[in-house]
Structure formats: C-alpha cells, structure tokens
Amino acid sequence: MSSQSKQIIVLGAGMVGTSAALALQARDYDVALIDRAAPGSETSYGNAGVIQGEAREPYALPRDIATLWGIAFKQDNAVDWDVRGLLKAAPTLLPYWYNSAPKRHRRISQVYSALVARANADHAALIAASGSEALIRREGYRLIFRDAAAFDKMAGKAESWETIYGINFTIEDGKALAAAEPALRQRLAGAIHWHDAWTCSDPGGLVRAYAALFRKQGGDEIRADILGLESGSGWRVRTSVGTFDAQQVVVALGPWSPQLLEPLGYRVPMIRKRGYHMHFTPGGALPNIPMIDAEVSAVYAPMRAGLRICTGADLSIERGEAMPRQLRRAHAAASELLDLGEPVEASAWRGERPCMPDMLPVVGAAAQHTGLWFDFGHGHQGFTLGPTTGALLAGLVAGDPDPIVSRLALSRSVKDL
Ligand SMILES: Cc1cc2nc3c(=O)[nH]c(=O)nc-3n(C[C@H](O)[C@H](O)[C@H](O)COP(=O)(O)OP(=O)(O)OC[C@H]3O[C@@H](n4cnc5c(N)ncnc54)[C@H](O)[C@@H]3O)c2cc1C
Known part of the structure; x- marks a missing residue:
C-alpha cells in the first residue's frame, strides 16, 4: 500500500473519470473509482463515438442572423x-x-486546439494497453x-x-x-x-475496457451512489454502501458535477x-x-x-x-x-x-479546499478529451503541471468557481 498522501478517490467512471483514474495510477497513486453504474454507462456511452482529432475549435453559439433565424x-x-x-x-x-464573439472564440480555440492536438495520442496509449484495437x-x-x-x-x-x-x-x-x-x-x-x-464502434465498451485495465493494474472500482462529499483532515465520500476516506478527491461526474459541488459552495455555471x-x-x-x-x-x-x-x-x-x-x-x-x-x-x-460557457473543460484544483480536484465540463468532446485532461490533471496532482493547464483558465478561472 502506498502512503496515505498517495491515496485518491475519483468520482465518476465516464470516459473522463476512468481516464483520470488511469493517469493517476500511472503516477503511482493508489486510486479508487466510484460510480453508481458500470463504467461508461451514461454520456460516455451514448455519444457518437468519434475521437475528434480534427475538432480544433469548440462549438460557439451561432451569432449570424441566418443561423439564428433558422434556430x-x-x-x-x-x-x-x-x-x-x-x-x-x-x-x-x-x-x-x-465568449462566442469571434475574437474571444479565436483565443479559446488556441487553447482548445492544443488539447485536441494530443487527444489521439493520449487515447492510443490506452487503446493499446487495454487491448481495444477492435473497437477503433x-x-x-x-x-x-x-x-x-x-x-x-x-x-x-x-x-x-x-x-x-x-x-x-x-x-x-x-x-x-x-x-x-x-x-x-x-x-x-x-x-x-x-x-x-x-471512430469507435462501442463507446461504452471502450470505457469499460479502460476500466478493466484500471482494475487489472490494481485499481479499486466501487459501485455506489455518491450522496455527498465532506472535508475534514482529508475527504470523506458518503455513498449508498458506506463512507470512503482519502486525502484527495477528483470530481469527474460530467453533467452531475455541479450538484455534488453546490453544498461545498461552488456554483458551477454549466x-x-x-x-x-x-x-x-x-x-x-x-x-x-x-x-x-x-x-x-x-x-x-x-x-x-x-x-x-x-x-x-x-x-x-x-x-x-x-x-x-x-x-x-x-x-x-x-x-x-x-x-x-x-x-x-x-x-x-x-x-x-x-x-461550460467558455467552452473549455474545468481541469484543476478547487480554490476553496485543499485536495479537491476538478475534471469535468468537456461539452461536445469529452469522449475525445478524457485521456488528455486526465493526464493533465494527474500532472497537477503530482506537482508536475503541463504548461497548457494555466491557459485553460482563460475566461473563467477554476479559482472563480
Ligand atoms: C448525443 C451526443 C453525442 C456526442 N458525441 C461525441 C463524440 O462523438 N465525441 C466526443 O468526444 N464527445 C461526444 N459527446 C460528448 C461526450 O459524450 C461527453 O463530453 C462525455 O461523455 C462526458 O464524459 P464524462 O465522463 O464527463 O461524463 P459521463 O460519461 O456522464 O460520466 C459521469 C459519471 O458520473 C456518474 N455519476 C453521476 N452522479 C453520480 C452519483 N451521484 N453517484 C455515483 N455516480 C454518479 C454517472 O453514472 C456517470 O458514469 C457527445 C454527447 C452527446 C450527448
């Protein structure tokens, strides 16, 4: 067993949480992954299954009259x-x-593009290690x-x-x-x-394969409904099957992240x-x-x-x-x-x-609490970006941040949440 400070719980086993759990494992963390359903059962199941290496600009809100008229x-x-x-x-x-105004969207796209540019490579490593080539x-x-x-x-x-x-x-x-x-x-x-x-012929299946790799490498997968998160000397996760404690927690609950964070004082504008x-x-x-x-x-x-x-x-x-x-x-x-x-x-x-309103995922440390990390808000391309933001987050947790992380907080700082 690694030292207590190397224990971390990831909440949410979609593409984002599962990939973060693997990236933390790769940095020698002792990781537990909690979800109420089997990995990849929700948004990461139902998407179009495209790992969008070409999607260098995030979806802006349309601002031209013809499109707005049509909508x-x-x-x-x-x-x-x-x-x-x-x-x-x-x-x-x-x-x-x-943020969808052309000048702002161009700035945001520079950051987004840097993330997406490495998405295929980040998936490639996991596809190979999990033996998922047949799905891709x-x-x-x-x-x-x-x-x-x-x-x-x-x-x-x-x-x-x-x-x-x-x-x-x-x-x-x-x-x-x-x-x-x-x-x-x-x-x-x-x-x-x-x-x-x-492209992937079974998006939920790919997440399940990544989760199987996580378990094979010693990761602890827990099936439970997460009921709340409490901070004390570390973190306590209250669930339907009991409580789990760790020094650090990652919130990767996709569309459900804001509701877990609200009682802790975070109003996430999703x-x-x-x-x-x-x-x-x-x-x-x-x-x-x-x-x-x-x-x-x-x-x-x-x-x-x-x-x-x-x-x-x-x-x-x-x-x-x-x-x-x-x-x-x-x-x-x-x-x-x-x-x-x-x-x-x-x-x-x-x-x-x-x-998120600035079209960028939220990846980083919570401002108001120690040992609380965010990895959510991946919008239209979370199936693509899960392994990338997982790797970036693991670098941050380990005190070895990738320079792109500071650019992620472009118009909305993680600290503002
Ligand atoms: C129609 C559609 C098409 C899309 N197509 C693409 C595409 O082609 N390419 C692409 O890159 N992206 C696509 N996306 C976007 C992509 O699917 C999402 O960005 C991504 O799946 C988000 O992953 P996630 O892990 O953050 O969330 P999720 O996959 O939703 O994972 C969150 C997890 O949290 C768990 N959870 C929530 N609350 C609790 C609780 N209280 N207790 C326990 N567990 C809980 C859920 O069970 C779930 O497993 C598409 C989305 C849609 C809707």
Missing part, C-alpha cells in the same frame, strides 16, 4: 429549444454568447452535404483550418462520395472527409445540452465510416448495436417523448439516404453534454 423558427435541426428551457439556461447562455477505426468520418453552396462554404472553412491547425482532410465531390460510400441511395453535393478523427440517439438495424449496407449530415446536424454512425443516429443540442425542458423532434427529423433525413431497418430500442437514449 428561432425551428428550421435548423442543430438546436431545439423552448421558452422555459431558454429562461432556465439564460444565466449560462449569456456568458457563452459573450482510424479512417476518419465524413461531413456530407446535399446543398452545393453549403458544401463550398464549408470547404473554404476547412482550408482555413488546414492553414491554422494543420488538419488533414479530403474534399470529395458527389461522384467521389458515391464511390466511397455505396450505401448512399442519393447523389449528394459532396463531403469533407476528415482524416484526423478516429449548460447541459441534451442529445439523443437511437439504433436501427441495417435494412441494407451501412456506411463504411460515420457521417455527419450537415443539413440536419445528425450523425449516422455504424456501431456494434446497429446504425446509431445521434442528434444536436436540445435546450428545451425534457418532454420525455419516445422519439424527440430532432431525432424524428434526423431519422427522416437518414431514411432518404440509407436503407434503414427497424429501431433497436423502443425509445431514444438521452444524455447531456456538460458544457
């Missing part, structure tokens, strides 16, 4: 909303709007366009990203796209094939962007690699469970429909392009992207 009148499937949901989210949407394809994904003007506009943007960030892509016209993806039933305007992304997915059995051939259908902001990802259709962001109050509006539209659009079979589930999976 306001519900023509744009990227975002759904209702008045109650918007009012509830307003205190966090306003700073998000402010290193062939990118396609952003597909029906509309030629939208395609040309995005192609121009891709070229500017190539100059700024050095990302790799191929522009495919309708003919090249049809040849690459024979499953498509319609000739489209074209696609951008992003080469720097990797925007939860709900998303949905449903699987369909293949009626015919599936796409070779995942596609994002630009016009309906939906992902069509071939997975072990079937073709997973994932949606954009829903800011409305949950209505509990079996197949919410964005998913119905995505399904209709997918059915035009692909030979879809039956739905695998009776109702849609729903989960929340834990987004």
